[in-house]
Amino acid sequence: MTDTAKRTSRPPRVLVTKIGLDGHDRGSRIVAAYLRDAGMEVIYTAPWQKIEAVVKLAVEEDVDVIGVSSLATDHLLLPDLMAALGAAGLGHVRVVAGGIIPDGDEAELLRAGVNRVFHPGSPREDIVATVSHLAAQARATCANG
Amino acid sequence: MSEQPVQLPLPGFESARAEWRQDYDGRIDRDGSLRNRSGIEIKPLYTCEDWAEERYMEDLGFPGQLPMTRGIYPSMHRGRTWTQRQLVGFGTPEDYNQRLKTILAAGGTAGSLIPCNSVYRGYDCDEVELPLLGTCGAVVNTVDDMDLCYRDIGIGELSTAVNDPLPFTLLALLLAVAKRRDVSWSRITGTSNQSDYISHFVANHMFFRIALPGSRRVLVDHVAFCQEHLPGWNPISVVGQHMQQGGATPAEAMALTLCTAIQYAEDCRTRGMDPDVFLPRFTFFFDISISFFEEIAKLRAGRRLWQRIVRERFGAKNPKAWRFKFHAQTSGVDLTRQQPLNNIARVAVQAVAGIFGGLQSLHTDAYDEVLSVPTEEAARIAIATQNILREEAHLTDVIDPLAGSYYLETLTNQMEQEIEATIARIDAAGGMFAAVEAGLPQDMIGKSARVFQEKVDSGQETIVGVNKYREAEEPTTAPRPLERPDQSAMEAHLARFRAFKAERSQAAVTAALDTLARAANAAPGTPGQNVYEKVVEAATAGATHGEICACLRRELGFGQPLVMP
Amino acid sequence: MTDRSAAAAGADAGGKLLERLLDGEPAALAKAITVIENAGARAAQVLAGIQSRLGHALVVGVTGPPGAGKSTLVSALVGELRRRGKSLGILAVDPSSPLSGGAILGDRIRMAEHACDPEVFVRSLASRGHVGGLSSAAARVVDLMDAAGKDVVIVETVGAGQSDVEVAQLADVTVVVCAPGLGDEIQAIKAGILEIADVLVVNKADLPNAERTVAQLEGMLSLRDPGTATVPVIATTATEGHGVAELSDAVEGRAETLGGSARAGKRLERIRQDIADSAAELLRRQLNDSDDDGLRALCRSVQRGELDPEGAARRYLADYMGNKA
Known part of the structure; x- marks a missing residue:
């Protein structure tokens, strides 16, 4: 088992998904495999999830982190997702986004509560370390809240 | 003062080779083994031992002649340059109209209509989240929308690639506009660019609208309809691009594309159509990665394989059926967000590979695609790149100029073998339709994507600015938000859409959709029950894109692609 | 927060x-x-x-070889049971990677139809090293879903040897799914799955060899001892929804035949199994972590060929646990 998995009492649980209209999944497949190989449990969905479906899924699977892949313009829906997660009492769940997300939109996403935006070429170690760190944060917040 | 010239006897081949090998090995301290993306081992040197003149007629022949390696036309680019086809689509139909006019003015010779992702998914503008509308393509749902797209542009004079999956509602809307403008359908030319539902099921899920068996049926109906009514239209474009973008190696992408084409040809033949009539209308669409020689070899090998496939498997006698016509697009996957101006160099190299590979039509990516939807300046540079390669660099002066290169000919033959091996795997799985239902190509592609990514992660494959030659302060272009369509214009468009629906003849639309549903439930091939003919009739009667898609999804099943983790 | x-x-x-x-x-x-x-x-x-609060839910196990279309069938079954007014809990079990301990849990991909239905609760479970084994962890999750008031709890596993049997132990009704045309599957079924099946499904019945597969399975069932409960063989095409109502009938019918007391008995049996599994796991840990001279001596005895491992285990239990094993 890797260090990532050993540090926490159970493997981080991460939802890897896509919202909106686009269906390109090369990136999300690769990231899901990265996270699995780092000892995490990845819940993987088909693209085009409705926001309410992502919220329901996050509740039922008790995930620590949600990773949203966006290669077209679907990142524009992320502020709505953040609001819906908050309303459902999932404020502790950390959210990262990755894919083709214009620089100029990044600040807006971070303001909406997205914890991190990854761009093409983001190193594997960075993705794994960030998700692992955010998962630990999510658990701590949830336990202390 | 003049030296006495040194006269040496010409060495023998064997001894010269041995000497070179020794010198070479002395200089190479690392393991010199290299493999290209398709897994073929690349030697440091190729000679007449690898490929010799005796093979000329068997491997190459002459342009426009079998085995087609050197190109499908006798004159190739010397006679007629490739078509410069840039993708356009953004915002409302008016926005599209403006951009198309700009591109035509800048030297573009054909249109390529990119609809909004909401259209790709089969929905009308009132069925999706407003913030997404028109952000990556034009919102086109009705015959009025299509009319606006081509305002002041003669649809009979322009070759149009319509990027629209089956049931091809946008072509249906275009035909409705032709009727309205009294333009004969025989003058409508272009391609159904996204007719390859198998590639959508496998690799571009957004485009997959109708369940597999229904898709299979509608495509054959579309081919039959075009054969009868649209002599200038290419109803089938088999797309290798999606699979290569999804991670397939160049050899896999070519093999899976050929397997898909074989499947479609078999389906058409089963319907009773004549291969010598429908095969000349088959076109292909490939991705060109930056793996320069490999891409050239891929395209040449594909051309050689296709003529053999159509002759051996389909008994095609018509020389036009032997032609492997293809559009190519430079690969967006190779472009980097880091140091984005480097992408201009990448696109140029990719484009050269495509040109030397003998393409018929080319799209060059804008360097900033990886940052956002391209800016107009970046789109202009993309077109300029093509103009420079053609007119300044004189790449078109000689046909298939790299032919006879020991390396390229060897590589072309090796790629051909690699492609054939994959075709044999798919044949063994019962053909492409059965293979994709079982997930075999999806699995291959997923694995190849990971293998390549691992090479990048480990630094085995260099990506400048990403895993090598990084710069601490990226002198990137200024941060730019996504260009978003004018919200008030989009809201006005929505209002116009609602008004269109309110004002049309509801009875005519209902009747047309009922007729469509009946045709969908009739046995394939039933006379008078061609589904695509009914799609065109429905569009003409005022049915919207979303209504037609919804009707067929109801009758033939909603398209759920095989998503694999 | x-x-x-x-x-x-x-x-x-x-x-x-x-x-x-x-x-x-x-x-x-x-x-x-x-x-x-x-x-x-x-x-x-x-x-x-x-x-x-246990005993309300009907627990249905669904297993079968990869590629049989289990997830799609489960989704279709869920749709049918929802139309019959049932609330559902679904537990989808996937293997963890033995190398990293991580897992990709992709069973929800085929559940899109129920993605927003509040009466359908789906949980993905990785088969990581659970105390007492997978069956025990899964059984406890099933109990939680039962206690939360679900009418039907479906447990879906990839049919790969032991997990099939484990599913059968915790389910009231075990559905074994296969698809036509795969010779190996029939072999696997011969090898043991047949004994655990309460209902057999031949999914992808639109494929050419479906009828033959149904006939083969019925043939195999007819060879069983007379008096064993009847096992229906149902042909389904999950993608089209064909045969799914029949499957639901068979599942619900089987539960009725079984009756409440049989299910309660099965639960007791399961609890015993749970205790046994947990005990085995605790013991395994104790032995693995042990720095005991006696245990070391036993190891050497086995190494010298004086004892076989089972004999050594018996002696260890007798000497150190006061167990009469």
Whole structure:
């Protein structure tokens, strides 16, 4: 088992998904495999999830982190997702986004509560370390809240 | 003062080779083994031992002649340059109209209509989240929308690639506009660019609208309809691009594309159509990665394989059926967000590979695609790149100029073998339709994507600015938000859409959709029950894109692609 | 963190989790599963608290070889049971990677149709090293779903040897799914799955060899001892929904035949199995962590060929545990 998995009492649980209209999944497949190989449990969905479906899924699977892949313009829906997660009492769940997300939109996403935006070429170690760190944060917040 | 010239006897081949090998090995301290993306081992040197003149007629022949390696036309680019086809689509139909006019003015010779992702998914503008509308393509749902797209542009004079999956509602809307403008359908030319539902099921899920068996049926109906009514239209474009973008190696992408084409040809033949009539209308669409020689070899090998496939498997006698016509697009996957101006160099190299590979039509990516939807300046540079390669660099002066290169000919033959091996795997799985239902190509592609990514992660494959030659302060272009369509214009468009629906003849639309549903439930091939003919009739009667898609999804099943983790 | 979630988390800490779980609150059910899965401090409290509320749900196990279309079939079955007014819990079990311990849990891909239905609760479970084995962890999760008031709980596993049998042990009704045209599958079924099946499904019945596969299975069933319960063989095309109503009838019918007391008996048997599994796991850990001279001596005895491992185990239990094994 890797260090990532050993540090926490159970493997981080991460939802890897896509919202909106686009269906390109090369990136999300690769990231899901990265996270699995780092000892995490990845819940993987088909693209085009409705926001309410992502919220329901996050509740039922008790995930620590949600990773949203966006290669077209679907990142524009992320502020709505953040609001819906908050309303459902999932404020502790950390959210990262990755894919083709214009620089100029990044600040807006971070303001909406997205914890991190990854761009093409983001190193594997960075993705794994960030998700692992955010998962630990999510658990701590949830336990202390 | 003049030296006495040194006269040496010409060495023998064997001894010269041995000497070179020794010198070479002395200089190479690392393991010199290299493999290209398709897994073929690349030697440091190729000679007449690898490929010799005796093979000329068997491997190459002459342009426009079998085995087609050197190109499908006798004159190739010397006679007629490739078509410069840039993708356009953004915002409302008016926005599209403006951009198309700009591109035509800048030297573009054909249109390529990119609809909004909401259209790709089969929905009308009132069925999706407003913030997404028109952000990556034009919102086109009705015959009025299509009319606006081509305002002041003669649809009979322009070759149009319509990027629209089956049931091809946008072509249906275009035909409705032709009727309205009294333009004969025989003058409508272009391609159904996204007719390859198998590639959508496998690799571009957004485009997959109708369940597999229904898709299979509608495509054959579309081919039959075009054969009868649209002599200038290419109803089938088999797309290798999606699979290569999804991670397939160049050899896999070519093999899976050929397997898909074989499947479609078999389906058409089963319907009773004549291969010598429908095969000349088959076109292909490939991705060109930056793996320069490999891409050239891929395209040449594909051309050689296709003529053999159509002759051996389909008994095609018509020389036009032997032609492997293809559009190519430079690969967006190779472009980097880091140091984005480097992408201009990448696109140029990719484009050269495509040109030397003998393409018929080319799209060059804008360097900033990886940052956002391209800016107009970046789109202009993309077109300029093509103009420079053609007119300044004189790449078109000689046909298939790299032919006879020991390396390229060897590589072309090796790629051909690699492609054939994959075709044999798919044949063994019962053909492409059965293979994709079982997930075999999806699995291959997923694995190849990971293998390549691992090479990048480990630094085995260099990506400048990403895993090598990084710069601490990226002198990137200024941060730019996504260009978003004018919200008030989009809201006005929505209002116009609602008004269109309110004002049309509801009875005519209902009747047309009922007729469509009946045709969908009739046995394939039933006379008078061609589904695509009914799609065109429905569009003409005022049915919207979303209504037609919804009707067929109801009758033939909603398209759920095989998503694999 | 929002006020609401802070309040919810605070309530958890105060021991309200059980109450909310019994009320059927999805977030509480999800948290309780996490607690059980991790064998956390509150696990014992939660498990004790639900015991009096068990036995309502019909537990259906669905297993079969990869590629048989299990997930699509489960989704179709869920659709049919929803039309019959049932609320559902679904537990999808996938293997963990033996190398990293991580897992990709992709069973929800085929559940898109129910993605927003509040009466369908789906949880993915990785088969990571659970105390007492997978069957025990899965059984406890099933109990939680039962306690939360689900009418039907479906457990889906990839049919690969042991997990099939484990599913059968915890399910009231075990459905074994196969697809036509794969010779190996029939072999696998011959090899043992047949004994655990209460209902056999030949999915992808639109494929050419479907009828032959149905006939083969019926042939095999006819060779069993007379008096064994009848096992229906049902042909389905999950993608089209064909045969799914028939499957639902068979599942519900089987539950009725079984009756309440048989199910209660099965539960007791399962609890015994749970205890046995947990004991085995505890013992294994104890031995693995042990620095005991006696154990070392036993190891050497086995190495010298004086004892076989089982003999050594018996002696260890007799000497150190006071066990009459």
